[in-house]
Amino acid sequence: MDRATAKEIIAAEGLERAVWFQQPTGKPDAVAIYEVGGGYRVVSTDERAVEIGPRDYHDESDALEMFIVLLRDLKELIASGVVR
Numbered sequence: 001m002d003r004a005t006a007k008e009i010i011a012a013e014g015l016e017r018a019v020w021f022q023q024p025t026g027k028p029d030a031v032a033i034y035e036v037g038g039g040y041r042v043v044s045t046d047e048r049a050v051e052i053g054p055r056d057y058h059d060e061s062d063a064l065e066m067f068i069v070l071l072r073d074l075k076e077l078i079a080s081g082v083v084r
Contacts, residue, residue, distance in 0.1 A: 001064040015071040017078075024051065029083050031074055033067040042066045044074070047083075 010018050019032035028049040033042050036056070040063035043051040057063035077083040 001061050001068070003060075003064065006064045006068060009068055010071065013072070013075070015068070015075055017074055018067070018071055024049065029074070029078075031067060031070040033063055039063075042070065044070055 007020075009015070017027075017030040019027055019030050019034075021034050022032065023034050024030050024032035024043065024045045026049050027045055028047050030045045030049075031042070032045070032051075033040060035041075039056055039058045040060055041054055041056050042063050043054045046052050055063075055066055057066070074083065
């Protein structure tokens with residue numbers, strides 16, 4: 001997956017809690033992707049905006065795929081009322 005495709009998916013599916021290539025400082029209940037140490041990190045944040053479940057990737061395509069998976073999962077949690 002490339003960045004353009006990921007952006008298209010985010011827009012088409014209304015994945016509103018995406019933090020695009022920056023750390024999710026102060027962003028509760030979000031999913032972020034950003035560059036770190038020559039690779040890419042994908043994280044979720046909890047209700048206190050603390051990063052949880054960091055996943056590091058060397059390949060941007062793999063990182064973007066996980067980013068989209070986590071955004072879809074978060075959207076389902078919001079729809080079910082587990083996350084607000």
